[in-house]
Amino acid sequence: MVNAFISGTGSYAPANIVSNDYFDKVGSNDAWIQKNLGIKERRISTGETTSDLATMAAQRAIENAKVSVDDIDLIILATATPDKLAPSCACFVQEKLGAINAVAFDISAVCSGAVFATATAVQFIKSGMYQHVLVIGADTFSNITDWERRDSVFFGDGAGAMVISRTEEDKGFRDFLLHTDGKGKDAWHIPAGGSATPTSPKSIQQKQHYFQMDGPAVFKTAVDVVPRSIQEILQRNDMTIDQIDHMIPHQPSIRILEQVAQTIGLPWEKVHTNMDRYANTSGGTIPIMLDETHKDGLLHKDQWVLFAAVGAGWTWGTALYKW
Secondary structure, eight states: OOOEEEEEEEEEESSSSGGGGGGGGTOOHHHHHHHHOOEEEEEESSOOOOOHHHHHHHHHHHHHHHHGGGGEEEEEEESOOSSSSSSOOOHHHHHHHHTTTEEEEOOOOOOGHHHHHHHHHHHHHHHTTOSSSEEEEEEEEEGGTTSGGGGGGOOOOOOOOOEEEEOOSSSSEEEEEEEGGGGGGEEOOOSSSSSSSSHHHHHHHTTTTSSSEEEEHHHHHHHHHHHHHHHHHHHHOOOOOGGOOEEEEEOOOHHHHHHHHHHTTTTTGGGGGOHEEEEEEEGGGHHHHHHHHHHHHHHOOTEEEEEEEETTTTEEEEEEEOO
16 A cells, blocks of 8 residues: 655754743743743744745755655645745745755645645655655744733744655554634734735734734633544544554643643653743644654654644644554
């Protein structure tokens, strides 16, 4: 059977570090942030664009996969912060990589973007259309953050990438489960800049180009839909949570992940987190965490990996992978 497996991983984050002490001036503090979010610091771009971060992560993933940039058939970039509204940010990455043989497009599912992009890539490979697909999750949320608000503590900038390739071996992606509920479209959104509210002096003055978030709604939704999605994907593959060796989730907050793990009965030591160093990098969270877990030598043959994410929209998804 034709399947798709992760042949290489890579990640990149800006060098500039912003610690929690910065947020004293907006009414937050280090103790609260660490206890509730699990964040100690985050990386913030000082001029690098989303495509810059994405290109660096992609180059590392291609090198790790031991393929040539010319072997890349397709680039799918998951981002909510493209360099420009048009054309797609993936086009910028394709040019910077010199990936002249690759088709390129973006996917917009915010924090679920990497899971949605990966599911899309796998379908192209299983259909026989492409051999090597480059999936990238990258965001520079610092550009859509009002740094005078308390909710500026949540996000950081970063990018992760994976090369997904064709295989006939007994490994790779087993299943995906994707969901959308548009009723949550206003719980996390950027009010202006689109066709509904075009850019104007008023929208700029009212700071409508920064994200707005209903934190309690995000928490309530995440701890509800993610466990249910995990349980459903396990059931339809005749698996139990005890068979999962690693969970590589989106990094929303430490409290959300702790509650998800408790609900599904997964020991905390199997849940991989890095939000203490990067905060929430949105589309970049899962591929960055995957790259670190991979490079640390923690993933072994025949182990089962569970991917899970929830994002604005609402969007959420899970995936099962055999290493």
